[in-house]
Amino acid sequence: MQLEKVADDIDAAPKQDSKSRHKARQARKAAALADKFTPVDADADAKLEKEAREEERIINRTCDELGVKMHEINPDGHCLFSAVAEQLAILGILPSAEATYEATRRAAADYMQTHPDDFIPFLPSDSETGLMSPQEFENYCATVRDTAVWGGEPEIQALSRAYNVPIHVIQGESPHVVVHNPSDIPKTSDVKAEQVVRISYHRRMYGLGEHYNSLRPKRSLTDGIKAIFSPSSPP
Numbered sequence: 001m002q003l004e005k006v007a008d009d010i011d012a013a014p015k016q017d018s019k020s021r022h023k024a025r026q027a028r029k030a031a032a033l034a035d036k037f038t039p040v041d042a043d044a045d046a047k048l049e050k051e052a053r054e055e056e057r058i059i060n061r062t063c064d065e066l067g068v069k070m071h072e073i074n075p076d077g078h079c080l081f082s083a084v085a086e087q088l089a090i091l092g093i094l095p096s097a098e099a100t101y102e103a104t105r106r107a108a109a110d111y112m113q114t115h116p117d118d119f120i121p122f123l124p125s126d127s128e129t130g131l132m133s134p135q136e137f138e139n140y141c142a143t144v145r146d147t148a149v150w151g152g153e154p155e156i157q158a159l160s161r162a163y164n165v166p167i168h169v170i171q172g173e174s175p176h177v178v179v180h181n182p183s184d185i186p187k188t189s190d191v192k193a194e195q196v197v198r199i200s201y202h203r204r205m206y207g208l209g210e211h212y213n214s215l216r217p218k219r220s221l222t223d224g225i226k227a228i229f230s231p232s233s234p235p
Contacts (some may be wrong), residue, residue: 050203055172062176068198068215075211077148080199081105083214084159084167087197090216093163101174108155111146111162113138116194150210156180159197166193170215171201 063070071086073079081101112119116137123140125132129150132140143149160167160180169178178201197216205211 004190007099028076036106048204055202055204058176059092059170059202062170063200063215066170066215067218069218070200071216075206077150078105080151080155080212081108081159082142083199083212084156084197086214086216087199088163088165090163091195092198093165101231104159105145107162108151108158108221109141109227110145111158112154113141115158115161119158138215151212152210153180163197165195167197167199169199169201172203 022202059070073083073086077100085094085099085101085104088094088104090098094103104170116134120132120137121185123132124130124138125136127136144151144155155168156169157180161182164182165181166182170176171178200213200215202211202213203209
């Protein structure tokens with residue numbers, strides 16, 4: 001599909017910046033929605049299935065190396081924020097009762113809103129300058145806070161800074177672990193650090209397009225962590 005090709009072309013461009021990656025995500029999301037109205041193409045479907053299997057293989061291998069296992073998050077548009085919320089509960093940064101996508105959406109939007117200069121240069125706009133106006137940015141933050149719009153790299157960085165914790169994103173493409181650090185924590189290449197939010201990013205494995213899952217530790221869970229996942233715990 002043409003929109004998917006546009007996204008892949010942007011991804012393949014050398015030294016792509018955050019704004020380009022954001023545009024690629026938007027193109028892939030548009031492609032996923034357009035697929036609902038596109039006649040079935042057996043060859044294209046086979047290619048996507050092959051890519052999905054390879055993506056799954058690489059992510060699972062990386063998870064094994066890190067001692068974590070994938071926990072599937074509901075693909076409802078809130079997946080990034082739900083995955084991060086669960087991770088924050090595992091780390092004890094948020095009480096389990098407060099570990100909801102509403103809380104993490106609010107935290108991301110509030111951080112972005114109070115640090116516009118850190119995000120506006122990396123968000124696409126149709127304006128002549130290519131930069132969002134203050135009102136456009138306010139609207140963007142409100143959308144992050146109040147709707148089920150998918151989150152991406154700007155929101156991950158905002159969450160990392162809002163909660164002052166590194167967020168590691170495991171993916172099928174190289175690099176297989178993308179590190180997002182809070183601004184006041186030195187950048188580290190230690191992908192096996194303990195106090196880290198770990199989520200997986202999937203481009204191909206889910207028919208609705210991009211998706212994030214939470215990565216739980218494989219080691220024996222403490223009683224406190226088990227309580228987070230028990231049926232009696234708040235959703």
